[in-house]
Amino acid sequence: MQTSAPLAPLPPPSPSLVWRRIRRNPLSFGALCVIGLIALAAIFAPWIAPYPPDATDAAAALQSVSWRHPLGTDLYGRDQLSRIIFAARIDLSVAFAATAAAVVIGSLLGAIIGYRGGWVDHIAMRPVDAIMAFPAFVLAMGITAALGNSTVNVAIAISITQVPSYLRLIRGEMLRIREMEYADAARTVGNPTWRIVLIHLLPNCMPPLIVQATLAMGFALLTMAALSFIGLGIQPPQSEWGVMTAEGASQIVTGEWWLFLFPGLAIMITVLAFNLVGDGLRDFLDPRMRGIR
Amino acid sequence: MPLVEVRELQMHFPLGGLPALLARLRGLPAPVVRAVQSVSFDVAPGETLALVGESGCGKSTVARCLLRLLDPTAGSIRYDGTEIATLDSDAMQPLRRNIQMVFQDPTASLNPRLTARRMVEEALLLHTALDAADRRARVDGVLEEVGLGRELADRHPHELSGGQRQRVNIARAIATNPRFVVLDEPTSALDVSLRSRIILLLESLRARHGLSYLFISHDLATVKYLAGRVAVMYLGVIVELAETGELFARPLHPYTRALIAAVPVPDPDSQRERFVLEGEIPSPMELPSGCPLRGRCPIEQPVCAEPRRSGKSRLGRYVACHRV
Known part of the structure; x- marks a missing residue:
């Protein structure tokens, strides 16, 4: 997937250039705005949401879309809109924490393995290949089943399934970048190995890592919602998009369509937004990848 | 006493893959690329020794061995009496402030994410x-010394011109007041108009700080x-x-003789020795026996097939040739 030729190193783009180029890609820019709105809604949920997320109201159970309850109510009369807004908190923060942990662990391990190369690389990459050959979702299921399904464990499970992809990405970049003349220059000046890896080489691996991490945010959200949907992730009564979709799914036959549709839409829109931003970033950071998926 | 003494330096790169496997199956020694076969020279304090030769002759490999970016296969490198060919990286670290290098490609040898100031300051x-x-x-003083204004100090490499980039490289190399600097074709990636300025700068730095240079080049005029x-x-x-x-x-x-005869002279009437080698440079994997120039040399004799004696001095010079 990485077709980077050993060209002259790309200069770090200036913030104003980033801004100009992002605006030139309206789809990704729109997606970025959507993510921004969802994040704001999550942060200010207690002020935005019209009702508390777990306030039950037996008199208003299973109401369809109305002015009082724009996205309807569930079996216990809880307001769907409020629950979806509050769910964004846990969904985004778990996906972000899991991705951030995977990025840090994966890129440090990948940097060490790629810089060291040789037999270390040969041996260390085999377990990584084994994990990558295993379906990520089945792996996440196994880990949550083994650890027990708390919020932290869901984050750990998602994180573990993602580590190998960052590890491989950074290892590949390292194998290429460690041969650059500026790596030799850093050695000549007398940098210890840790400084060469962390200060000189790793920052130059960042562009593909940022793209990968953005795309992975979407995937982390999907994994989390899917785990919750099958009952292995976040547990009810916590409002979470996967949990809500699962609860709604059991009502499909009785015709309460709003119960599964709106949480499902929330998942879809958020995941799509992350993917579009990721694609936009890829085009922006690596013009050679334009048009290649 | 010379500042740098190199004795019978050897750098062989082992070949991997199929050729290595075939050789092992046949019970032959593992195939190697003999990039540097045996190189000896001294550099005196304050002296500039040039190392010339065509691409692929092993010049840059010698430089990389001196800086210990490579571990020499055999031989000795002494800096100021200290053997450095076998030092580990921790023991080499304090010596690095005295032994520096200016790289060939001024763009590739600067970290694209760091400013000029940070790169010089790091040393x-x-x-x-x-x-x-x-x-x-x-840092301000060093940048000024190499002819870079203070306003350029906080720029990244891509915001500098080729000549300015090479000046940053030179500033980084001399920041710690080294005594020995390896210049690996420092001007070959620059415009002709910039070359002379960089050469003049290097010469004035040498004179002012008493630097010793190993100047690697294929440009005989410089x-x-x-x-x-x-x-x-x-x-x-x-x-x-x-x-x-x-x-x-x-x-x-x-x-x-062939190398010097190949330098163009801007005079159509000049009577010059016509001395041309035949064929192409052989692969360093399959070197000819005896004299390495065998098969290309116009004055070759049967004696050239014999193993060359380790060079000889004539008129106070070192010449490795059976016929001289």
């Missing part, structure tokens, strides 16, 4: 106990100007080593 951070203010002052002595390298060995004036006036080794 001081690693090798001196200066505090931030003193480091800043020293060598003539900058170097006190010249070592000519061919296929991993030094074939001739002499004072610059002597070498250009009376080249003795057939390879040197």
